[in-house]
Amino acid sequence: MTEKTYFEHLAATVLDNLRYQHDWTELQILTHSPVDNSPLPRPMVSGLPPRQLYLHPDDQIEMLKSNPDLAGRIPEKPVVEWVLPTHLAEKWTLRAFASVFDSMPPQTPANPDRVKRVLLATMHDDSTIVYYFMHDGIVKPRQN
Known part of the structure; x- marks a missing residue:
C-alpha cells in the first residue's frame, strides 16, 4: 500500500468513526x-x-458577561x-504540525485568521481512535 493510499484509508476510517460512533x-x-x-x-476530515x-x-x-441569566447553560451552536x-x-514534529496549520483555510470570510485548532484523531493498531485538540500556539487554560 502506498503512503497516499494509507493516509486516504486512515482518513476514511476516522470519518466512519465520527459518523457512526459520534453522530457527526x-x-x-x-x-x-x-x-x-x-x-x-x-x-x-471536516464535519x-x-x-x-x-x-x-x-x-x-x-x-457569560453578555448573558448573565443563562442559569449555568451556555447556548451551543456547533461549528465545522x-x-x-x-x-x-x-x-510528528512541530514543523509538521505547523505545515498542517499553514495549509488550513481561513475560519470564515468575516474572520480571515487561519484555523486556530484541529482535532487530532490518533488511531491505534486495534482501530481504537482517540481525539485530542491540537492548538496553533499557546492557549490560555480554561477557568474552573
Whole structure:
C-alpha cells in the first residue's frame, strides 16, 4: 500500500468513526484546500459535530458577561471542525504540525485568521481512535 493510499484509508476510517460512533454530519475527506485548491499536506476530515466541542476561555467569559441569566447553560451552536487523522506509530514534529496549520483555510470570510485548532484523531493498531485538540500556539487554560 502506498503512503497516499494509507493516509486516504486512515482518513476514511476516522470519518466512519465520527459518523457512526459520534453522530457527526456533513463529513467529507479533503485533499485540497476548499479556498484556493492548494494540496493539503495529507487528507483531512471536516464535519459538523452534534454539539460545540470547545469554547475558548476568552469567548466563554464574553458570553457569560453578555448573558448573565443563562442559569449555568451556555447556548451551543456547533461549528465545522477540522480533523487530522494520524496513526499512533507516526513521528510528528512541530514543523509538521505547523505545515498542517499553514495549509488550513481561513475560519470564515468575516474572520480571515487561519484555523486556530484541529482535532487530532490518533488511531491505534486495534482501530481504537482517540481525539485530542491540537492548538496553533499557546492557549490560555480554561477557568474552573
